[in-house]
Amino acid sequence: MSLEPFVARGDAQLHKRLSNFTRGLEQLQSLLEYQPIYLVMPDIKSEFANLIRNHIHGHAWAKMVEIPLIYPYDDFAILARKLGLKRSEGPIWAVRTEGVLAVDRALTLEKSCLVRIISIGGIGVNSPTHIKVMPGYPIKKIQETYVFEPAARIINGGILTGDLLGTERLGIDTECRGITILPELKDREFLGFIRPGWDRSCYAACYLSSLREKFHERFTTGLRGEGRPCISCNFCEEVCPADITPHLIHKYLYRDLIEEAEQARVDLCVECGLCSFVCPSKIDLRKQLIDAKALIAKEKEEIRQEQERQERLRQEELARKSSEEASE
Numbered sequence: 520m521s522l523e524p525f526v527a528r529g530d531a532q533l534h535k536r537l538s539n540f541t542r543g544l545e546q547l548q549s550l551l552e553y554q555p556i557y558l559v560m561p562d563i564k565s566e567f568a569n570l571i572r573n574h575i576h577g578h579a580w581a582k583m584v585e586i587p588l589i590y591p592y593d594d595f596a597i598l599a600r601k602l603g604l605k606r607s608e609g610p611i612w613a614v615r616t617e618g619v620l621a622v623d624r625a626l627t628l629e630k631s632c633l634v635r636i637i638s639i640g641g642i643g644v645n646s647p648t649h650i651k652v653m654p655g656y657p658i659k660k661i662q663e664t665y666v667f668e669p670a671a672r673i674i675n676g677g678i679l680t681g682d683l684l685g686t687e688r689l690g691i692d693t694e695c696r697g698i699t700i701l702p703e704l705k706d707r708e709f710l711g712f713i714r715p716g717w718d719r720s721c722y723a724a725c726y727l728s729s730l731r732e733k734f735h736e737r738f739t740t741g742l743r744g745e746g747r748p749c750i751s752c753n754f755c756e757e758v759c760p761a762d763i764t765p766h767l768i769h770k771y772l773y774r775d776l777i778e779e780a781e782q783a784r785v786d787l788c789v790e791c792g793l794c795s796f797v798c799p800s801k802i803d804l805r806k807q808l809i810d811a812k813a814l815i816a817k818e819k820e821e822i823r824q825e826q827e828r829q830e831r832l833r834q835e836e837l838a839r840k841s842s843e844e845a846s847e
């Protein structure tokens with residue numbers, strides 16, 4: 520399953536390939552030597568969901584787990600926690616639908632797994648669709664075929680966790696699950712954040728639109744003048760599925776206090792992007808936390824390498840001394 524908006528979902532991948540999928544699961548089961556396999560799917564009622572349930576029913580080694588259709592419950596770290604699995608007790612492998620299909624293709628059909636199904640979605644697309652492509656498929660071709668907005672931002676992935684595809688990238692990468700295209704609005708509205716906001720919604724319900732009935736708002740890349748400092752509203756903490764405090768970590772990082780950020784458990788961030796989404800100040804918390812995790816990992820690796828180097832020198836020194844003593 521995949522719960523982020525605009526990426527290829529499991530049912531789109533499985534529609535014509537359900538038996539390939541179960542064959543892939545069987546291959547995995549024999550590779551894992553009868554370790555438990557959890558098959559996670561949303562708890563929805565649909566003809567296709569029932570078909571999957573019935574299909575899996577006969578395989579006693581696959582335990583079906585149904586989870587609510589709420590983002591980001593499709594995150595592997597959150598799923599492992601929900602299933603009570605601990606990394607300390609052994610490795611946990613998480614494979615997406617397309618991975619199981621690739622295992623089937625490689626091990627049953629003995630064919631290379633080069634083709635994948637990706638979604639083309641977002642407000643800037645003529646008609647959202649799924650396409651079957653090989654890695655390296657030209658982004659220019661996607662642009663020419665599907666994009667109708669004259670100026671559009673092309674994102675590799677969904678709107679919450681996707682990365683901007685710059686002009687230097689010519690084709691889609693091997694991990695791509697979808698391309699999201701949004702109208703590009705570069706200008707900020709002058710003093711946009713203090714406007715009454717009849718036509719825009721916000722998690723904070725701080726605009727006049729909170730008095731309206733539910734309405735559709737178009738996603739764009741526009742900031743509307745909202746980029747500003749943290750106002751300590753706590754919304755990011757409220758939505759964080761990892762139970763950490765993004766605003767506190769953001770303040771530590773702002774002051775270069777990396778150790779404090781580490782103590783605040785930045786490592787637990789599952790990179791879901793919900794904090795950035797709800798932040799009324801439009802701070803890119805997710806990116807800041809990802810960068811901090813990478814920096815901490817790099818520093819730890821450097822310390823480990825330095826310790827190894829020191830140990831090696833110590834061992835060499837000991838070996839030299841003992842050979843000197845032996846020759847005396």
Ligand code: SF4
Nearest residue numbers: 759788789791792794
């Ligand atoms: S800090 Fe933000 S990106 Fe990380 S898990 Fe919490 S809400 Fe998600």
Ligand code: SF4
Nearest residue numbers: 749750752753755798
């Ligand atoms: S949601 Fe944004 S403004 Fe509110 S506390 Fe978090 S970082 Fe600060």
